[in-house]
Amino acid sequence: MRFAAPLLAIALFVALAAPAAASGGGGGSSSSSPQEQAPASIQERLTSAETYLPMPAFQAGVLQRNNNQGTIVVDMGLDIPDAALRRRAQLNAPRIRDALRTALANYSSVYYRVHTAPSPTELTRQMQAAVDRVLGAPGARVLLANIIYQRPQQQR
Numbered sequence: 001m002r003f004a005a006p007l008l009a010i011a012l013f014v015a016l017a018a019p020a021a022a023s024g025g026g027g028g029s030s031s032s033s034p035q036e037q038a039p040a041s042i043q044e045r046l047t048s049a050e051t052y053l054p055m056p057a058f059q060a061g062v063l064q065r066n067n068n069q070g071t072i073v074v075d076m077g078l079d080i081p082d083a084a085l086r087r088r089a090q091l092n093a094p095r096i097r098d099a100l101r102t103a104l105a106n107y108s109s110v111y112y113r114v115h116t117a118p119s120p121t122e123l124t125r126q127m128q129a130a131v132d133r134v135l136g137a138p139g140a141r142v143l144l145a146n147i148i149y150q151r152p153q154q155q156r
Helices: 004-022 083-091 093-111 120-135
Strands: 052-054 058-064 067-079 141-150
Touching: 052 083, 058 093, 067 093, 067 120, 083 093, 083 120, 093 120, 120 141
Parallel strands: none
Antiparallel strands: 052 067, 058 067, 067 141
């Protein structure tokens, strides 16, 4: 019981400090002009094409024989030349991200075999089918930038 009060105080401090740190509210000068923007993320710098819609990095665990065998990480984006379809993709971005995560999880648990290289062809095929299903029409092309397989760290 005597540890409950300090733990509660620490938890309260962390809960209040996290939003302030995330908003950048600390120690910085307020003299910067409103037209300055944060630097572009890696995915925004990948290409300057207007038809490119960047996606966040997706991860899925590789589980085989009830053991964690590693993680597959995919960096990607969508190339959508049709403006109307690109607008629909932007409006449905959460659904597309969910479909892409599901496709990656399906690939990592069903198609991927440990100690082999991930297949970009099969992964692209599954992700392309997921994007077409969400958008309701073909026209968006899945572009993979990186596929990384990370083995779990060995316990020493």
